[in-house]
Amino acid sequence: MITKKQNKKxxxxxFFLLGLLMLLFYLLVAKIWSIFSSVDPRxxxxxxxxxxxxxxxxxxxxxxKHLERRAETLTHLRDKKTPTYEKIINFIFSVTFAEKLExxxxxxxxxxxxxxxxxxxxxxxxxxxxxxxxxxxxTGSIKLSEEKNQSPYAILIMVEEFLLAIRKDLGHKNKSxxxxxxLGLFINDLPADLDKI
Numbered sequence: 001m002i003t004k005k006q007n008k009k010x011x012x013x014x015f016f017l018l019g020l021l022m023l024l025f026y027l028l029v030a031k032i033w034s035i036f037s038s039v040d041p042r043x044x045x046x047x048x049x050x051x052x053x054x055x056x057x058x059x060x061x062x063x064x065k066h067l068e069r070r071a072e073t074l075t076h077l078r079d080k081k082t083p084t085y086e087k088i089i090n091f092i093f094s095v096t097f098a099e100k101l102e103x104x105x106x107x108x109x110x111x112x113x114x115x116x117x118x119x120x121x122x123x124x125x126x127x128x129x130x131x132x133x134x135x136x137x138x139t140g141s142i143k144l145s146e147e148k149n150q151s152p153y154a155i156l157i158m159v160e161e162f163l164l165a166i167r168k169d170l171g172h173k174n175k176s177x178x179x180x181x182x183l184g185l186f187i188n189d190l191p192a193d194l195d196k197i
Contacts (some may be wrong), residue, residue: 011070073130078170084121085166091118092159096186133165153191156183 086167091106091114098105105112122134142157160182164174180190 074171081125081169084118084125085170087121088118089163089166092163093186096159130165130169133162137162155185159183 094103095105097103122131126134137158141155144155146159156180160179163182164177168174184190
């Protein structure tokens with residue numbers, strides 16, 4: 001445990017190092033300035049232009065490498081997320097269309113098994129926003145299933161919000177997707193005033 005005395009010493013040492021770095025930076029700038037000021041102005045202008053060109057090139061290389069590395073990371077993450085999200089969407093659709101396809105809805109044990117399988121994958125590959133959306137979907141759907149006077153569309157709205165979160169995490173903008181647009185792809189009898197629910 002760091003005591004107040006040790007903390008004070010560390011702060012003083014930090015300020016000392018900062019002052020030392022500033023002094024070294026000042027000396028370096030002064031030395032460079034003295035070199036440039038003693039050179040013929042035409043030659044100095046050429047040196048400044050060449051230095052600026054080199055500096056811009058080096059910065060461009062570092063920035064492009066950083067962006068390239070970031071794009072590779074995002075692509076890798078997207079490749080890992082996609083199968084997990086496909087499993088979730090397929091499970092949601094198997095529950096939604098069970099009656100229409102004259103299939104049995106998944107039993108409670110199957111739902112628990114699915115959640116136990118998918119949750120670790122989401123923790124590893126899902127973004128912070130996706131984990132938040134999954135938590136809201138899970139807790140909200142449990143809460144809504146226990147309420148007696150709930151709107152029949154409340155759970156569907158939660159499903160749609162969760163599907164929009166999945167799309168957003170995969171890089172889609174969801175700009176023109178108002179409430180009900182995704183639900184309307186697989187449910188025909190949505191009310192017109194779905195926004196008010």
